[in-house]
Amino acid sequence: VSAAAAAAPILADLKSKCATPVPVLRRVADAMAADMRAGLAEDGGSDLKMILSYVDSLPTGNENGLFYALDLGGTNFRVLRVQLGGKEKRVVDNEFEQVSIPQELMYGTTEELFDFIASGLAKFVAKEKGLFHKPQEGKGEVGFTFSFPIKQTSIDSGILIKWTKGFAVSGTAGKDVASCLNEAMKRQGLDMRVSALVNDAVSTLAGARYWDDDVMVAVILGTGTNACYIERMDAIPKLENLAHKSGNTIINTEWGAFSSGLPLTKFDKDMDSESINPGEQIFEKTISGMYLGEIVRRVLLKMAQFSALFGDSIPDKLSTPFVLRTPDLSTMQQDNSDDLHTVGAILSDRTGVKSSSFGARKTVVEVCDTIAKRGGRLAGAGIVGILQKMEEDSSGLIFGKRTVVAMDGGLYEHYPQYRNYLKEAVAELIGLEASRNVVIEHTKDGSGIGAALLAAANSKYG
Ligand code: ADP
Secondary structure, eight states: OOHHHHHHHHHHHHHHHTOOOHHHHHHHHHHHHHHHHHHHHSTTSSSOOOEEOOOOSOOOSOOEEEEEEEEESSSEEEEEEEEEEHHHHOEEEEEEEEEEOOGGGGGSBHHHHHHHHHHHHHHHHHTOOTTOOOOSSSOEEEEEEEOSOEEEEETTEEEEOOOOTTOOOBTOTTSBHHHHHHHHHHHTTOOEEEEEEEOHHHHHHHHHHHHOTTEEEEEEESSSEEEEEEEEGGGOGGGTTOSOOSSEEEEEOOGGGOOTTOOOOHHHHHHHHTSSSTTSOHHHHHHSHHHHHHHHHHHHHHHHHHHOTTOSOOOGGGGSTTOSOHHHHHHHHTOOSTTOHHHHHHIIIIIOOOOOOHHHHHHHHHHHHHHHHHHHHHHHHHHHHHHHHHHHHSTTSSTTSOEEEEEESHHHHHOHHHHHHHHHHHHHHHOHHHHTTEEEEEOSSHHHHHHHHHHHHTOSOO
C-alpha cells in the first residue's frame, strides 16, 4: 500500500470528527446566543465576558476636525491622523505610520514601553502639515485601540488585566492604560489626551459604521479572534443599577473564550493541554490563525508516525510545535500545479520532510482543507448566533433587511477557502433568501479610522 492509502483511515476519522453539518452548526449558533444572554445577565455568567465598551455614541458622519489614533495590538503599533470634514466631505485626509516595537521593550517597564509609543506619536504629530488643521482649542484627542484584555471603567479608561501575545511588561497589570499613555504623552511634551480607549473589534465596528449605517456586528479573524455588536442598553440586565438605560452601546463579546458544542479532536485537546492557557480560549484555538497550522502539524505527525506518510524517518522539525503556520496552509491550498510542487516545498522548508509523494501531498492538502473548513464554518455559526440573538430581542432588526457584518484580520483577508466556508455556513444556517440580505464584508483599515472617529464622537471639546 502507498503511504497515502495507509493514512486514509486517519484522514477519514479526522474528517468525521471535524464534520460540521447543519445540526452541529445550529447547536453552536444556539449555544452562542444563549451564552451571550448569560454573559449579559451577570458578570461571570458564562464563558462570554460580554464586556461593556462604554461606546454609546456611534459615529454619525458629522464628526469634524483633526483626530489621532494609536493602535497597539501586537508587535507593531500604528499612529494615524485623520482630518474629518463632516457629512459632506467625510475623510478629508488621513495618514498613518507603522513602528515596530523593539523586542526588549516587550519585556521592559511600563514607562519604557509607553514612552516609546508616545515618542513615536510625538514624531508623527510634528509632521502635521497641509490639509491637517490643529484643533482651535483644547488638547489634541487620541483614540487608543488597545487589543489586550482590559477591564473597561469608562470610555476613556480601562485597567489592564494581563498582557498577552508575548508581552511581559512589568508594572502595567492593574493600571489604567489610558493614564499610562496620558502621562507618557505629557512627559513627551504632547498636549494630547486619550478620549476613547477601545479594542480592535470595537474600533472596526465604529469605523465600518461610519460608512454604512447597516453595520451591526464586527468580527476579527487574525492571530486571535473576537466579535462585537450593537446592543440595546435595556437588553443588558447586568447594567441594572445604572441610570443609563436608553439607546445603544457596543458589547465586546470576547467570543474567543466560547466553548460549547464544538466538534473537537484528540489533536485539539492535546494542543490545548500543552498550551500556556489550557482550558481557555477554546473557540479561538479552533478557528483562529494562531492555531490552524499547529493543528494540521499534529495531524501530519500522527500520519507520519502511524502510516509512514512521509517515509520511514520522521524529521525532528515535524515534531516541533508551531513550525507549520496558518499562512502555509493557505499557500498549500492555492497550489494548482500538476505535481503540487508548492506543497512539497512548504513541507520541506517548514517541516523538514525532504521528499513527499504526490499522494502524500494530496493528503496534506486534504488535512488543511478539513481544518480550515471546520474553522470557517464554526466562525460562520458564531456570527449567526450573534445575529440570531439580536433578532430574537428586536424582531425585524436583522432579518428581512440589509445587515452588514464587518470583517477584519489577516486570516479572513488572506485565506479564500476559509472565507468561503464561513460564508457558506452562514447561508446554510439562515437560508439562501435571508443570506442575500446579510452582507459579510472585509473592512479595509476600519479599525484605525474607527478609533479616531470614537475620539471625535467622545470629544471633550467638540
Ligand atoms: P493580528 O496579529 O493583530 O491578528 P492580522 O489581523 O494581520 O494581525 O492577522 C495576522 C494573522 O493572520 C497571522 O497570525 C496569521 O494567522 C493570519 N494570516 C496572515 N496571512 C495569512 C494567509 N496568507 N493565510 C492564512 N492566514 C493568514
